[in-house]
Amino acid sequence: MASIVQTLKGIKAFVMLLLDENGNLKPVWELSNSLLDSRAFQLAVAGMKTMPEVADILAQRYIAPTHDLEALLQYPPDSLGYIYASHMKQLGFKTLEPEIKIDSDSSYVENRWQQTHDIWHIITGFDTSEIGEIGLQAFYLAQLQLPLASLLIANALIAVTLWQPQSLCPLLMAISQGWEMGNNAKPLIAQKWEQFWEKPVALLRAELNVQPINACEFALKSV
DSSP, X not given: OOOHHHHHHHHHHHHHHHHOOSOOSHHHHHHHHHTTTSHHHHHHHHHHTTSHHHHHHHHHTOOOOOOOHHHHTTSOTTBHHHHHHHHHHHXXXXXXXXXXXXXXXXXXXXXXXXXXXXXXXXXXXXXXXHHHHHHHHHHHHHHHOOHHHHHHHHHHHHHHHHHXXXXXXXXXXXXXXXXHHHHHSOOGGGOOGGGOTTSBHHHHHHHTTOOOOOGGGSOOOOO
């Protein structure tokens, strides 16, 4: 169970995130770390283990080497590897190496979703705008019941309601679509993406029953 100190750190991070106007990710990681030993995360992992393919990857604790973006650019233009690497290069992102010691199922899940977060963006079609990120968190919540996802969604709803109410409708639409997509799709956390670099993204989406978002259905504007 999370200690009182961890809980207080989480509350502080939640408030810092609510008041942040610069897109600082530090409060997100602090909030995430505060939840690792929480009852909510334990229940989430228990739920994941009811799915055989997720239980298998949790038992294996599969982690891939650092993604080599230059090498991935050598794959065909419609492949996961090429599209992922192009996405990262275009946005100026570096591959994320989570600084989380894997000594439990919760820490494994936390490490793996962080390592593959931008791949989930590619597969689902959610962009990296603030509303797009929250749409993806709704997808996470449907698939994994991650406590971080529910708190980030709650944080966004509070912030938009108080300071940018004109963005509430597109935010709610993104949350709704992410939730529906996540419930319909096969579990993405169970995928060994690094074995699928050469596969077309369209084929992966079909195999995983992911219906990517239609950007025309709602405006992905910055919150």
